[in-house]
Amino acid sequence: MKPARKQRLILIGLMVLGASLATAFALKSFNDNLMYFFPPTDVVEGKAPKDALFRLGGMVIKGSVERPDKGMMVRFKLTDFNKEVTVEYTGILPDLFREGQGIVAHGRLNAQGVFIAEEVLAKHDENYMPPEIKATLKNPANPPAGQAQ
Amino acid sequence: MFLVPDLVVRFFHRMASPPHFYAFSERLMPWLVVIFMLLAVTGLYGGLYLAPPDYQQGDSYRIIYIHVPSAWMSLFIYVVMAIAGAIGLIWRIKLAEIVMISSASVGASFTFIALVTGSLWGKPMWGTWWVWDARLTSELILLFLYLGIIGLYGAIDDKRTASKAVAILALVGVVNIPIIHYSVEWWNTLHQGPTVAKMDKPSIHVSMLTPLLLMALAFKVYYAIALILQARVELLQRERNSQWVKTKAVEEGGL
Numbered sequence: 260m261k262p263a264r265k266q267r268l269i270l271i272g273l274m275v276l277g278a279s280l281a282t283a284f285a286l287k288s289f290n291d292n293l294m295y296f297f298p299p300t301d302v303v304e305g306k307a308p309k310d311a312l313f314r315l316g317g318m319v320i321k322g323s324v325e326r327p328d329k330g331m332m333v334r335f336k337l338t339d340f341n342k343e344v345t346v347e348y349t350g351i352l353p354d355l356f357r358e359g360q361g362i363v364a365h366g367r368l369n370a371q372g373v374f375i376a377e378e379v380l381a382k383h384d385e386n387y388m389p390p391e392i393k394a395t396l397k398n399p400a401n402p403p404a405g406q407a408q
Numbered sequence: 409m410f411l412v413p414d415l416v417v418r419f420f421h422r423m424a425s426p427p428h429f430y431a432f433s434e435r436l437m438p439w440l441v442v443i444f445m446l447l448a449v450t451g452l453y454g455g456l457y458l459a460p461p462d463y464q465q466g467d468s469y470r471i472i473y474i475h476v477p478s479a480w481m482s483l484f485i486y487v488v489m490a491i492a493g494a495i496g497l498i499w500r501i502k503l504a505e506i507v508m509i510s511s512a513s514v515g516a517s518f519t520f521i522a523l524v525t526g527s528l529w530g531k532p533m534w535g536t537w538w539v540w541d542a543r544l545t546s547e548l549i550l551l552f553l554y555l556g557i558i559g560l561y562g563a564i565d566d567k568r569t570a571s572k573a574v575a576i577l578a579l580v581g582v583v584n585i586p587i588i589h590y591s592v593e594w595w596n597t598l599h600q601g602p603t604v605a606k607m608d609k610p611s612i613h614v615s616m617l618t619p620l621l622l623m624a625l626a627f628k629v630y631y632a633i634a635l636i637l638q639a640r641v642e643l644l645q646r647e648r649n650s651q652w653v654k655t656k657a658v659e660e661g662g663l
Contacts, residue, residue, distance in 0.1 A: 264498050264499060267497060267498045268498050271494055271497060271498065271579060274576070274579060274580065275579055275580070275582060275583075278579075278580045278582075278583050279583045282583045282587070286587070290595075293542050293594075293595045294595050294596045295539070295540075295541040295542065295595065295596045295597050295598055296596050296598075297596075298596070316596055352535075353532070353533065353534060353535030354465075354468075354532050354533060354535075355464065355465070355533050355534070356535075363598055378535075378536075379535065380534045380535045380536055380539070380598060381533060381534055381535060382534070382598055382600065383464075383465070383533055383534070383600045384600055384601075384611075385600045385601045385602060385603040385611050386603075386611040386612070387462050387469060387472070387603065387611065387612040387613060387616050388462065388463055388612070388613040388616075389460035389461070389462070389463060389613055389615065389616075390460070390461070390463040391460075393463035
């Protein structure tokens with residue numbers, strides 16, 4: 260390789276490296292702000308903001324969804340398999356909202372430690388499968404056939 | 409350069425010559441179109457008709473056959489563009505500069521498609537058109553990078569100078585590519601994690617995965633077609649004063 264080309268190659272390498280380092284440091288210092296939601300553990304341990312709106316993400320515990328006054332208000336528990344937080348929401352839930360599903364709620368904690376949500380979004384997981392396969396997955400005696408390797 | 413077989417090196421040297429690229433791409437084009445049509449038709453038929461509905465999303469998940477290949481292409485094209493830009497900067501190869509700038513509009517289109525289809529899917533599934541989570545925001549920045557590259561290239565009259573400026577912008581923007589890819593793993597996001605590109609087996613049933621991969625291939629070939637068409641125009645414009653273009657114009661009776 261000719262010296263001039265080698266020099267340009269090194270310069271470009273250094274430029275990309277420099278840009279990556281600068282970005283890495285910037286992202287590291289903004290790490291908390293880049294988190295879209297807080298897990299229930301942070302909320303229980305008091306790391307989530309008090310008296311301010313924030314997002315809470317977790318899985319809806321099976322059997323925890325109830326409508327206490329038979330109205331629009333829904334109460335359910337969210338978990339990250341460590342701690343759990345009770346959420347109350349009044350409004351229309353997204354299609355994918357169901358027990359055992361991940362969701363992200365936007366709202367604030369009240370004095371009793373209950374999360375009052377103003378907005379509930381469903382978080383889709385990365386699994387795609389036909390309904391029949393889902394049925395066989397529920398029954399461990401029949402291992403799913405034809406799963407991609 | 410040292411480990412590449414001689415034949416490959418010679419192929420690239422010949423391709424870097426504008427008249428040779430122009431003639432070669434003309435012969436290649438019909439093949440690419442046929443391959444694209446075959447892949448796209450089988451991919452769409454498999455994805456929209458043969459593949460079963462999803463256990464949770466029903467038929468809505470079928471947007472995956474446009475959204476995911478577009479998103480993959482938006483990253484892939486950016487990497488191609490940056491590599492072509494680096495080659496153009498280091499070896500001053502005119503054709504590399506042309507590949508770089510011709511990729512930008514194709515990449516911008518795929519990024520736009522990925523954002524729009526994702527938004528259309530997000531409304532019924534998540535319950536919102538848009539959220540400022542790390543994945544969506546970084547993909548939006550990618551669109552702005554593409555648009556910035558197109559704008560910068562257009563703003564500088566001397567196209568060789570413009571190519572150098574654009575190449576530097578493209579190379580700096582490369583840091584965004586791993587951020588987009590790993591955003592769903594590094595941070596909590598509303599966007600789901602990777603389905604296909606992960607270490608263990610993909611979390612998608614094979615009957616749904618096959619059309620997805622076919623569509624991804626179809627989009628790759630489409631990129632080649634769009635890139636070549638655009639590169640040929642760009643090449644003629646830049647080389648309009650050279651002898652081979654003049655000869656070609658006389659041969660084809662354009663003048």
